[in-house]
Amino acid sequence: MSWQHQPLSKEALCADLEIAASSQSYLVRVLVLTGAGVSAESGIRTFRGKDGYWRNLDPTKLATPEAFARDPQLIWDWYRERRQRVRNARPNAAHEAIARVAQRNADFLLVTQNVDDLHARAGVAAEKMVQIHGDIFVTRCSHCDFSNGDSGGSPEPPGAYVVQAINEQLTAIASTSERDFNVPTCPKCQAFMRPGVVWFGEQLPYNKVERVGDFLDGGACDVVIVAGTTATFGYIIDWALRGSRAGGELIEVNPEETPLSQFATRLVREPAAIALPRIADELIACG
Numbered sequence: 395m396s397w398q399h400q401p402l403s404k405e406a407l408c409a410d411l412e413i414a415a416s417s418q419s420y421l422v423r424v425l426v427l428t429g430a431g432v433s434a435e436s437g438i439r440t441f442r443g444k445d446g447y448w449r450n451l452d453p454t455k456l457a458t459p460e461a462f463a464r465d466p467q468l469i470w471d472w473y474r475e476r477r478q479r480v481r482n483a484r485p486n487a488a489h490e491a492i493a494r495v496a497q498r499n500a501d502f503l504l505v506t507q508n509v510d511d512l513h514a515r516a517g518v519a520a521e522k523m524v525q526i527h528g529d530i531f532v533t534r535c536s537h538c539d540f541s542n543g544d545s546g547g548s549p550e551p552p553g554a555y556v557v558q559a560i561n562e563q564l565t566a567i568a569s570t571s572e573r574d575f576n577v578p579t580c581p582k583c584q585a586f587m588r589p590g591v592v593w594f595g596e597q598l599p600y601n602k603v604e605r606v607g608d609f610l611d612g613g614a615c616d617v618v619i620v621a622g623t624t625a626t627f628g629y630i631i632d633w634a635l636r637g638s639r640a641g642g643e644l645i646e647v648n649p650e651e652t653p654l655s656q657f658a659t660r661l662v663r664e665p666a667a668i669a670l671p672r673i674a675d676e677l678i679a680c681g
């Protein structure tokens with residue numbers, strides 16, 4: 395395993411991939427795993443770290459099925475605020491770089507933990523992307539299988555809520571009857587609709603896990619890029635290691651050390667919007 399704490403050079407990457415300079419037709423097999431850090435430069439807050447949601451907010455009160463059962467209005471307020479932030483945001487250079495690699499490589503999969511749509515808006519096709527933690531713009535029934543792709547018929551509130559407002563709600567003793575109750579209900583079974591995301595304590599969607607497994611079973615990757623995630627969840631590390639199992643590069647793009655860092659063959663300690671355009675150029679040049 396080679397440890398390199400400086401930016402990649404095209405020559406080094408091509409050499410590591412054992413791609414002859416004369417080879418014009420070789421396309422590398424690429425797996426990209428992303429997390430909140432990739433959207434940070436679009437103005438979407440991360441979860442951990444000094445500016446992260448979980449610094450001021452308790453995840454057990456906002457991102458669990460129990461929290462939703464306790465106070466669906468609060469959960470909807472938080473998700474509507476986040477939807478609005480995502481709508482106001484634009485893909486950054488990191489999203490665009492990943493999209494360029496996706497468009498040029500047939501053998502490509504992006505697995506993102508991000509529930510925003512910035513990868514898609516940058517141009518990553520749905521068949522090359524798995525949103526493993528769901529999609530913030532999907533609204534699904536908390537009871538039956540009904541699902542739709544909009545905000546459940548409930549308009550977002552004008553103007554964004556701020557964390558302070560959510561915290562005030564968390565500490566408020568006001569009952570739901572005293573608040574503006576605006577929780578969408580299922581047209582099929584009348585149960586409450588919920589955001590189409592994965593919460594703590596819930597299973598990952600089986601069909602999505604299967605898509606990742608199929609890609610990994612389809613062959614070892616030449617390059618695995620893990621960008622902007624604390625890799626808190628074991629499956630992220632597991633997929634990165636499985637992808638790079640046959641000696642492929644495992645590149646971590648993150649200004650901070652993570653549990654994955656010890657396994658990376660290359661560490662790029664830079665913001666994703668700086669590092670990924672350069673790495674994409676190098677990969678495309680090698681291909």
Ligand code: OAD
Pocket residue numbers: 428429430431432434435440441442443446453457507508527592593594621622623624625626647648649650652664665666667
């Ligand atoms: P985190 O908030 O845990 O981690 C963000 C990571 O991005 C950190 O490691 C930062 O160092 C890094 N980072 C910050 N700015 C960056 C930048 N400009 N470029 C590159 N990296 C940067 O987010 P995730 O790892 O995505 O799940 O979190 C995983 C899951 O935990 C989320 O999907 C969410 C959360 O709780 C649920 O809500 C279920």
